[in-house]
Amino acid sequence: MTRLWNEPADFADEMVDGFVRANGRWVRKVHGGVSRSTRSDEPEVAVVIGGGSGHYPAFAGLVGPGLAHGAAMGNLFASPSAHQVESVIRASEQGRGVLLSYGNYAGDVLHFTAAQDVVRAEGVDCRTVVVTDDIFSAPPSEAHRRRGIAGDLTVFKVAGAAAAAGYDIDGVERVAGLANARTRSLGVAFTGCTLPGADEPLFSVPEGKMAIGLGIHGEPGTDEVDIPSAAELGELFVTHLLAEAEIPDGVSLDGARVVPILNGLGSVKSEELFVVFSTVADLLEARGVTIVDPQVGEFCTSFDMAGASLTLLWVDEELETLWSAPSDTPAFRTGAVDGGALVAVVDSDDDAVDEVVGEASDESRAAATRAAEALGAIRDVIDENADELGRLDSIAGDGDHGIGMQRGARAAATEAQAVLERGAGARSLLVRAGDAWSDRAGGTSGALWGEILRTLGEALGDDQAVTAAEVSVGVTAASDAVRAYGKASVGDKTMVDALEPFANALDARVAAGDSLSAAWVAASGAARQAADATADMMPGLGRARLHGEKSLGTPDPGAVSFALIVETVAPLLDTPAPSTSGATEETS
Known part of the structure; x- marks a missing residue:
């Protein structure tokens, strides 16, 4: 289990600080992650990677010449927020376009896509190649639904080498996509991983058994063997x-050339991996x-998980050249990079936050006071x-829903109080609180709660x-936005199963x-009933989709947390609003 930490909620931030101080030769800290501390003489396409923390050397350890230009880093096992990704893009791009690459997880897709949309609107040519190498997460016919695990490295390395070689954005995107199409991985685990401050691992494997097809966020395997x-x-x-079925198109097994990557997931020793690799090499060579x-070694870990994965990159001449090209990062080095062609990057103040709060009416400030009070109550009930x-989430997912909601609710309540003291109205307070929730929580739930508040x-x-009436209109709009943003519908066993009945009621x-008070109480009852009913559903989206049978009998944690929040807010609407300017019981 994890032994060294201070305050668990601060672990990821303190880890980034220490990493940057230890690796200033390669990286500098920017809002949301890290970016290179040097730059090539000639501008390059920027390769920006990222995901949740807890996977070192992915992702920050792969930033440096010949590989990635920046890494957006979320909290432990939680995707970075869209704002964090935007910040890393702006710190890393050099005017020739940006390629985003990351593992295929719902939260990462939501946040990176949102960031891509923003920078595209600003004129940055931004493309995406999502990594989908995990063969046990979906059949070959649904390869687009597969997760990204240790095969991230092959895509990142090929893309970074192409950028360093002067490829344009079309070329970098092309070879990154080709590397992904020719990469396959499979992982196993003997024990689960334990997050800082947690009493138990995110999942467990029965004594004497090995889980096959696990995910790198603590998702259980899809099978167990001795x-x-x-x-x-x-x-x-x-x-x-x-x-x-797993041999890439255009590859003939006999005579094929392949890069094998045997990856330790956290606590399997290198010596053990070498023993395994001896057999792997024999069997590959026996097949021609x-x-x-x-x-x-370790290339993409899952905190302290005892496990391993094997990745195969099937190379052609171009991919082999790019894979073998020089790179120099904190955790992955090949060949010799020409240090004389690098110049230091001067830090800028681009990440400074605009603290201006707009004008607001007395009535809106009264509503903002009530909203801040509600966010404080939400923080307390989530705590x-x-x-x-987290326990509900661990049954078929990765177990971090409680932690993510806790981070988000705390951040939203803190931001709400700060802007309230500067005279914010309801809109400004909720928008800023939503941004804070999304930024701090990361993950799918962070993105969706940010969307609800905004x-x-x-x-x-x-x-x-x-x-x-305005609150009702706003809640309906939030429900519509969440369904459009997260691509979920009623019946998929997500927060939407509680949110939509609440909005309708x-x-x-x-x-x-x-x-408003009476209507909210009735709607809260509908949300609770709908959340409880998700126990009988099979998940249709997200990480839990792979473990649907395990979730039967257990309600969806996102639906449960939504019901819990609206029930907590209900009593606050039954008292007079804190205003002397005519606000009534109808005021939120």
Whole structure:
């Protein structure tokens, strides 16, 4: 288990600080992650990678000449927010375009895509290649749904080498996509991983068993077998990865050239990996495969998980040249990079936050006071229930929902209080709180709660009293925004299963003439009933999709946390609003 930490909520931030101080030759700290501390004489396409922390050397350890130009770093096992990704893009881009690359996880896709949309609107040519190498996460016919695990390295390295070689954005995107199409991985685990401050691992493997097909965020495996010998594990890896359906298009097995990467996931020792690799090499060569530049070590970990993965990159002449090209990063070095062609990057103040709060009416400031009070209550109830939310999430997911909600709710409440003291109205307070929630929480839930608060704030405005009708309109708009943003529908076993019934019930009761307080109480009951009903559903989206049977009988943690939040807010609407300017019971 993890032993060294101060305050668990601060672990990721303190880790980044220490990493940058230890590796200033390669990286500098920017808002949301790290960017190179040097730059080539000639501008390059920028390769920006990223994901949750807890996977070192992915992702920050792969930033440097010949590889990535920047890494957006979320909290432990949580995707970076869109704002964090935007910041790293701006710190890293050099005028020739940006390629984003990351593992195929819902939260990462949401946040990186949102950031891409923003910088594209500003004129930056930004493209994306999502890594999908994990063969056990979806069948070959649905390869686009596969997760990204240790195969991230092959895509990042090829893209970074192409950028260093002067490829334009079209060329970098092309070879990164080709590397992804020719990369396959499979992972196993003997024990789960334990996040800082947690009493138990995110998942467990029965004594004497090995989980096959696990994810790098603590997601359980899709199968369990008796612990094999090293030779049997090597055979398992090669058998699955050389299955006919997994051989990339255009590759003939006999005479093919492949880069094998045997990756330790956290606490399996290098010596053990070398024993496994001996069998892997024998079996590959017996099938007529030529081994190119084999790699054995830690390249993408899962905190302290005891496990390993094997990745195969099937190279052609171009991919082999790019894979073998020089690179120099804190954790991955090949060949010799020409240090004389590098110049230091001068830090700028581009990350400075605009603290200006717009004008607001007395009525809107009264509503903002109530909203800040509600966010404080939400923070408190999430703190009280974080462990249980994490437990629910661990049954079929990665177990971090409680931690992510806790980070987000705390950040939103703190930001709300700060802007309230500067006279913010309802819109400004909720938008800023939503941004803070999204930035601090990361992950899918962070993105969606950020969207809820921002959309509701936009509907309420800063210049008028807040009525029940406006709140209802705002909640309906938030429900629509979440469904559009997260691509989920009722029945997918997500937060939407509680959010949409809540919005519909609130709208109906307000339209019937109920006060906001009465309508909200009724809608909260609908949300709770719908959240409880998700126990009987099979998940249709996200990481839990792979473990659907395990989630039967357990409600969705996102739906449960939503119901918990709206129930907590309900009593606050039943007291007079803190205003002397005519605000009534209808005020939020």
